[in-house]
Amino acid sequence: MIQERISSVINNIAEVCKQNGRKPEDITLVGVTKYANVDQIAESIDAGLKHIGENRVQDALEKFELLSFMGKIVTKHMIGHLQSNKVKVAVEIFDIIESVDSVKLISAIETCAKNIGKKIEILVQVNVSGEEQKSGCSVDDLESIIKKAKEFEFTRVSGLMTMAPLIEDKEIIRKCFASLRELKEKLAEKYGSYPNIDLKHLSMGMSSDYEIAIQEGSDMIRIGRAIFQDE
Numbered sequence: 001m002i003q004e005r006i007s008s009v010i011n012n013i014a015e016v017c018k019q020n021g022r023k024p025e026d027i028t029l030v031g032v033t034k035y036a037n038v039d040q041i042a043e044s045i046d047a048g049l050k051h052i053g054e055n056r057v058q059d060a061l062e063k064f065e066l067l068s069f070m071g072k073i074v075t076k077h078m079i080g081h082l083q084s085n086k087v088k089v090a091v092e093i094f095d096i097i098e099s100v101d102s103v104k105l106i107s108a109i110e111t112c113a114k115n116i117g118k119k120i121e122i123l124v125q126v127n128v129s130g131e132e133q134k135s136g137c138s139v140d141d142l143e144s145i146i147k148k149a150k151e152f153e154f155t156r157v158s159g160l161m162t163m164a165p166l167i168e169d170k171e172i173i174r175k176c177f178a179s180l181r182e183l184k185e186k187l188a189e190k191y192g193s194y195p196n197i198d199l200k201h202l203s204m205g206m207s208s209d210y211e212i213a214i215q216e217g218s219d220m221i222r223i224g225r226a227i228f229q230d231e
Contacts, residue, residue, distance in 0.1 A: 002040060002043045002044050002047055002227060002228070003043070003046075003047035003048075005226060005227045005228075005229075006029075006031075006044060006047045006048060006049060006227055007047075008226075009029065009223055009226055009227065010024070010029065010048075012211070013027050013029065013210075013214065013221075016211050016214045016215065017214065020214065020215050022214065026219055027214060027218075027219055027220075027221065028051055028201075028219060028220045028221070029049065029050075029051065029221060029223060030051040030052065030053045030077050030079070030203075030220060030221065030222045030223065031044050031049045031051065031052045031053065031223060031224070031227050031228070032052075032053045032054075032055075032079065032206075032222050032223060032224030032227075032228075033052045033053065033054055033063065033224070033228065034053075034054065034055045034056075034059070034080075034224060035224065035228060036224075036228040038063055038066045038067060038070075040228055041063060041067060041072075042067065042070055042072055044227060044228070045067075045072045045073075045074050049074070049227075050074060050075060051074065051075045051076075051077060052074050052075075052076060052077065053076075053077040053078070053079040053098070053222050054076070054077070054078065054079065054080070054094075055079060055080030055081075056080055057078070057082070057083075057086040057089050057090050057093075058086075060076070060078070060093060060094070061089060061093060064076060064093055075095045075096065076093065076094045076095050076096070077094065077095070077096045077097075077098055077222075078090050078094040078096070078097040078098060078099060079098045079099055079161075079222055080099060080135075081099055081101075081135045082097065082099050082100070082105060084104070084105065084108055087105070087108045087109055087112050088112045090109075091109060091112040091113050091116065091118060091120055092112075092116065092118075094120075095120075095121065096120075096121045096122070096123065096158070097109065097120065097121075097122045097123070098122070098123040098125060098161045098203050099123075099125045099135065099136075099161070100122045100123065100124050100125060100145070101124070101125045101126075101127075101135060101136050101137040101145075102137060102141075102145065103144060103145055103148045106122065106124075106145055106148055106149055106152075106155060107148065109122065109155055110152040110153075110154055110155045113154035113155055114153065114154045117154075118154065119154055119156060120154060120155055120156070121156050121158045122149075122155055122156065122157055122158065123157070123158060123159045123160055123161040123201060123203055124137065124142060124145050124146070124157060124159075124160050124161070125137065125160075125161045125162065126138075126139060126142055126160055126161070126162050126180060126183065127139075127162070128162045128164075128176045128179050128180050128183075129162075129163075129164065129165045129176050131165060134163060136161075136162060136163075139179075139183065142160075142183065142187070143187065146187055146191050146197065147191075149196065149197060150191060150194040150196065150197055152196055153196070155196065156196045156197075156198060157196065157197050157198065157199065158198050158199070158200060158201050159184065159198075159199050159200055159201025159202055159203060159220070160180055160183060160184050160199065160201070160202060160203070161202075161203035161204065161220075162176065162177070162180045162203075162204050163204070163206070164176040164177060164204070164205075164209055164212075164213075166208070170209075170212060173209050173212050174212050174215075174216060177202075177204050177205070177212060177213050177216035177217070177218065178216050178217075180202060180204055181202060181216055181217040184199050184202055187199055188200075200219075201219055201220050202217050202218045202219055202220065203218070203220035203221075203222065204216075204218045204220075204221070205218045205221040205222070206221070206222050206223065206224070206225075207223050207224060207225040207226040208225075210223065
């Protein structure tokens with residue numbers, strides 16, 4: 001069943017890309033495994049999923065250990081809010097941290113990465129919609145994080161991430177995604193010459209709105225429900 005759902009999502013991605021002059025192979029599908037157990041995650045990896053995203057460090061620690069024991073290899077994304085006291089473990093177990101939202105957090109990540117000699121890829125999460133309940137830095141604070149990051153050696157800023165409002169109005173969702181794309185383009189032009197600033201990724205789009213996200217330039221979509229929904 002999970003294999004069928006993954007195939008359905010991949011086929012839909014291909015169709016959306018075809019309609020918008022994009023290449024399906026340029027879209028990274030991240031399976032959000034927040035509510036999936038280890039067996040389901042293993043099944044998804046066997047079905048071809050190459051990236052998974054976890055929201056909580058403690059859950060990830062347990063699941064990743066079991067997946068390693070099972071011989072499953074996958075790129076691991078931290079997509080949930082990251083607390084300062086979890087940074088050390090997050091840097092150790094994740095390949096990409098998508099939820100960086102402050103100068104304090106990015107500085108802590110750099111320190112932990114330097115201590116273990118690990119280059120870590122990050123995305124800056126931006127609260128484009130301005131909703132109080134959503135994580136992410138404000139649009140006004142985004143550039144200060146990029147400025148700080150350009151000083152670092154072990155932390156590489158590879159793009160931006162956002163979540164659109166959970167509403168029916170597709171034009172508001174589209175505007176949110178388009179705004180992040182415009183921010184990325186502006187900052188890439190301004191800071192792209194720094195060795196550790198490579199704003200190539202836009203992580204935006206989930207099960208309910210990834211088609212719009214792809215239309216607006218997303219190359220990294222985070223899909224949970226459409227893959228791991230209750231059978």
